[in-house]
Amino acid sequence: MTATLNGYILLSALLFAIGFLGVLVRRNTLVIFMCLELMLVASTLALVAFSRFNGTQDGNTFVFFILTVAAAEVAVGLALIVALFRSRRTVQVDELNALKH
Amino acid sequence: MGSLLFQLFALLTVTAAVGVVANRNAVNAAMCLLLCLVGVAGLFVQLDAYLLAFLLLLVYAGAIVALFLFIIMLLDVPGRSAWNLRKLPTLAGLVAFALLLAGLGSLVARGQLRAPNPNATEGVGAALKPYAYQLFTTYLLPVQVMGFLLLVAMLGVIVLSRKVDGPEDAK
Numbered sequence: 617m618t619a620t621l622n623g624y625i626l627l628s629a630l631l632f633a634i635g636f637l638g639v640l641v642r643r644n645t646l647v648i649f650m651c652l653e654l655m656l657v658a659s660t661l662a663l664v665a666f667s668r669f670n671g672t673q674d675g676n677t678f679v680f681f682i683l684t685v686a687a688a689e690v691a692v693g694l695a696l697i698v699a700l701f702r703s704r705r706t707v708q709v710d711e712l713n714a715l716k717h
Numbered sequence: 718m719g720s721l722l723f724q725l726f727a728l729l730t731v732t733a734a735v736g737v738v739a740n741r742n743a744v745n746a747a748m749c750l751l752l753c754l755v756g757v758a759g760l761f762v763q764l765d766a767y768l769l770a771f772l773l774l775l776v777y778a779g780a781i782v783a784l785f786l787f788i789i790m791l792l793d794v795p796g797r798s799a800w801n802l803r804k805l806p807t808l809a810g811l812v813a814f815a816l817l818l819a820g821l822g823s824l825v826a827r828g829q830l831r832a833p834n835p836n837a838t839e840g841v842g843a844a845l846k847p848y849a850y851q852l853f854t855t856y857l858l859p860v861q862v863m864g865f866l867l868l869v870a871m872l873g874v875i876v877l878s879r880k881v882d883g884p885e886d887a888k
Contacts, residue, residue: 631734646746651738677852686777695874
């Protein structure tokens, strides 16, 4: 295995930054949610890489918990989006401005 | 060999991630997310975390992306929603992206990541026994908390998806 730890961490940081950009730039709630998932996956990649290169197990075990939290988060978030769509008929964040002013 | 595979999967992952952000169609974005997860699972395999690669595909690709697609179909969002990017928020987002990338990049490039040679340490993530051992000893309390979290999330989703007779639905 010749890929270095730096390479994995750089890739993880890049994935996180791309997800961050998506959260900031996109206007569709569902796509924003997908980008949040992307950021979570990037963090798991860093955990697994550190775990492998240091020969420890804790990082791998933590990925379990991240997966569980991500699954719960997606379920609740999508239920919220559906409830929001039911009452406001839109998923665009620009039009969800009831709390403005 | 390992380096070539790493580069291949890294390229696939980053391209698919850019696709998630750049795609106008929400369904295509979900498909790109699926591709990105496959790339990350391939990287997990190269890191000797076979169980985690399998779980990532099972939970993310099997459950989460399917749920996303289901909700996209259910809401029937108009196919090609326009970008409708407003100037200032987009500019701010790009600046924030560049700053985050520069900060993380400098941290990675100059940080002292002196990890031991992976060939010297055996891949502990390859076997199943360490997972089970840790989950039932060191991380027993977090496992219980996760179970409770899942229960609460399930109850929350049931309550949220109930038909409410609010003033907006009464018309």
